[in-house]
Amino acid sequence: MNDTQATFREARLRHNITLHMLMEDTNIDLRAVILMDQYNQGTPAHVDQLLASLSRLSGTEYSRRTKNIRGVTFKLHPDYESIPSDEAVARLAADHQQIQQKNNKL
Structure with a gap:
């Protein structure tokens, strides 16, 4: 898989990065x-x-700048409430x- 074609999730999983790690690192x-x-969407600040x-x-x-994540949609008011x-x-x-x-499989 080529980095220029990766979604955020694909890149994250390729590097074994958990959602928790991202949450802790960014607050x-x-x-x-x-x-x-x-869903590859978020506010411009959250995406960055x-x-x-x-x-x-x-x-x-x-x-x-590197344009190596595809399909990102910027939303000024993402629907956070859609995720209980x-x-x-x-x-x-x-x-x-x-x-x-x-x-464990590695």
């Missing part, structure tokens, strides 16, 4: 992290913060487990 609400990860975090955590530069809190917590746990299972 962005979990639902905003999930919107970027699942999450790309910078992905860069720090992966050691590979990801940014609007209990669903967000469940996705966080499932994501952690998925990364652990992937690492």
Whole structure:
């Protein structure tokens, strides 16, 4: 898979970065992290913060300038309420487990 064709989620998983790691690194609400990860959308500020975090955590530069993440949609008012809190917590746990299972197979 070519970096120029990666979605945010594909790049994140390639580097074994969890949603929790992004949330801790950026102090962005979990639902905003999930919107970027699942739907490639967020406010311009959140998108930039999450790309910078992905860069720090992966050691590979990801940014609007490098244009190596595809399909990002900027929204001034993303629908955070579309992700209920209990669903967000469940996705966080499932994501952690998925990364652990992937690492155990290596």
